[in-house]
Amino acid sequence: MPEARGKDDADGVQIDLISGQRMDEMATMEKIRMILDGVHDGKIVILEEGLTPDEESRLIEVTMTEISPDEFNGIEIETYPKSSANNSSLLGRLMGNSESNAKLTVIGPADQIETLHKDETLISALVSRN
Amino acid sequence: MGLFTELKDSISRVTERLFSEQEPKRIGIYGPPNAGKTTLANRIARDWTGDAVGAESHVPHETRRARRKENVEIERDGKTVTIDIVDTPGVTTKVDYEEFTDEMSKDDAIRRSREATEGVAEAMHWLREDVDGVIYVLDSAEDPITQVNTMLIGIIESRDLPVLIFANKIDLEESSVKRIEDAFPQHETIPLSAKEGDNMDEVYDSIAEYFG
Ligand SMILES: Nc1nc2c(ncn2[C@@H]2O[C@H](COP(=O)(O)OP(=O)(O)OP(=O)(O)O)[C@@H](O)[C@H]2O)c(=O)[nH]1
Ligand SMILES: [Mg+2]
Numbered sequence: 001m002p003e004a005r006g007k008d009d010a011d012g013v014q015i016d017l018i019s020g021q022r023m024d025e026m027a028t029m030e031k032i033r034m035i036l037d038g039v040h041d042g043k044i045v046i047l048e049e050g051l052t053p054d055e056e057s058r059l060i061e062v063t064m065t066e067i068s069p070d071e072f073n074g075i076e077i078e079t080y081p082k083s084s085a086n087n088s089s090l091l092g093r094l095m096g097n098s099e100s101n102a103k104l105t106v107i108g109p110a111d112q113i114e115t116l117h118k119d120e121t122l123i124s125a126l127v128s129r130n
Numbered sequence: 131m132g133l134f135t136e137l138k139d140s141i142s143r144v145t146e147r148l149f150s151e152q153e154p155k156r157i158g159i160y161g162p163p164n165a166g167k168t169t170l171a172n173r174i175a176r177d178w179t180g181d182a183v184g185a186e187s188h189v190p191h192e193t194r195r196a197r198r199k200e201n202v203e204i205e206r207d208g209k210t211v212t213i214d215i216v217d218t219p220g221v222t223t224k225v226d227y228e229e230f231t232d233e234m235s236k237d238d239a240i241r242r243s244r245e246a247t248e249g250v251a252e253a254m255h256w257l258r259e260d261v262d263g264v265i266y267v268l269d270s271a272e273d274p275i276t277q278v279n280t281m282l283i284g285i286i287e288s289r290d291l292p293v294l295i296f297a298n299k300i301d302l303e304e305s306s307v308k309r310i311e312d313a314f315p316q317h318e319t320i321p322l323s324a325k326e327g328d329n330m331d332e333v334y335d336s337i338a339e340y341f342g
Contacts, residue, residue: 053288056281057254060223064251067225069240074224074247077277110224 013044013112020049032059035107036066039075044108050079051105059107073110080104154201154212155341158261160253160286162278163190163220165267166298170324171217174337175199177330183217189233191246193219196256204334211342216261219249221278257285263292263341270297270321271304274313283314292340295319296333301326 016038038045067074159167171183184197197217204211227243286293297307301323311319322329
């Protein structure tokens with residue numbers, strides 16, 4: 001089990017990988033709740049299948065209602081097309097089992113995610129502890 | 131003619147009259163904070179109605195409530211196109227009040243960020259329910275490929291809303307319209323400077339064509 005540590009501990013980030021199958025079973029608001037609960041806990045949430053545009057729009061809306069000074073600044077969200085991810089990047093290899101060309105989406109706390117895309121090897125190290 | 135047919139006839143005449151006076155289309159002005167949405171909305175409103183829509187500022191999140199200007203009549207080639215313009219708060223996925231503390235007191239910065247978050251939520255809501263078309267404004271001196279822009283354009287496309295991309299701030303030296311055209315080749319991009327009033331003829335032509 002990876003340990004969830006405080007925000008200022010750069011190498012103690014926990015990552016939740018959510019499969020497309022699991023997402024398929026959830027209603028829109030359940031997905032959004034799951035994502036934001038994870039992010040509130042300082043986790044980085046990776047969605048194998050991404051979100052629909054409508055879900056993204058609701059995610060932005062709900063995120064806004066939860067922003068609170070000194071506590072939660074919102075989210076950073078990055079989407080990688082599966083096809084290109086599959087070839088090169090680490091995220092693609094992580095999720096390499098999927099044949100679909102849906103997008104891969106990474107969501108994290110705004111004040112933490114910088115670390116995420118600056119250093120892919122960090123994710124690799126973290127995920128291998130899973 | 132039987133009574134029923136007559137009745138049907140008169141009902142259809144009434145409904146025809148009701149719907150022929152088409153409601154003006156509501157055009158939402160969307161885009162990231164500071165792109166120049168309010169400057170554009172003000173210019174359109176001033177050019178065709180004489181008054182302004184809202185305050186402009188170099189500090190992001192100046193607009194924190196969607197603001198509507200109704201019945202803006204734009205004349206093109208002898209024809210009049212009537213639209214409502216809705217200036218919306220710049221969309222983002224994060225707001226940190228500490229970004230404003232250089233410009234104002236901590237209390238004001240916290241208030242600004244609270245209002246900004248409410249405004250963005252409201253803007254998203256308008257996009258799902260209340261607009262018939264979108265003008266997506268980008269600062270052409272900035273990189274257009276951001277998560278927010280890609281997401282927003284995707285959301286707009288998924289709702290099948292007609293959209294025009296406005297490459298604003300072409301008066302700036304670092305401006306690149308091509309960068310925007312390359313980022314969103316599926317949509318028409320119109321270059322302009324809302325502040326200087328450059329290329330407004332093409333702006334109004336395209337508004338009339340797309341949303342008329
Ligand atoms: N150089 C230049 N500056 C512009 C132009 N249009 C707007 N600006 C400036 O950009 C800044 C932001 O303009 P606003 O119209 O307030 O931007 P906005 O998109 O409404 O911003 P929010 O309401 O905060 O989302 C202001 O300082 C404007 O004067 C332009 O065409 N050229
Ligand atoms: Mg504004």
